[in-house]
Amino acid sequence: MTEREILLKKISTYQFAALDLQLFLDTHQNDKKTLEKMKEYRDAAKPLIKEYEEKFGPLTKSANNTNNWRWIKAPWPWESEDDN
DSSP, X not given: XXXXXXXXXXXXXXXXHHHHHHHHHHHOTTOHHHHHHHHHHHHXXXXXXXXXXXXXXXXXXXXXXXXXXXXXXXXXXXXXXXXX
16 A cells, blocks of 8 residues: 555544544433544544645645645546556
8 A cells, every 4th residue: 555545544544433423422412432532533633634635635625735736746546557
């Protein structure tokens, strides 16, 4: 796996866990332990997202990044040499 793929996997893991706990909290509003765990996962994802965006560009259209058009210089998915 590339560094980019590793970072994306870590980010998506933390974001999935936080979202899953958020859904649980919809029906268990008073579960403070779960609320803390959700916040922990969100906080763990933040530095990874920052690192990813500094190295590879924004993950979302609302990301505040000085390399706004850097993504367009990267190869498109169908231009990957791995497919040859």
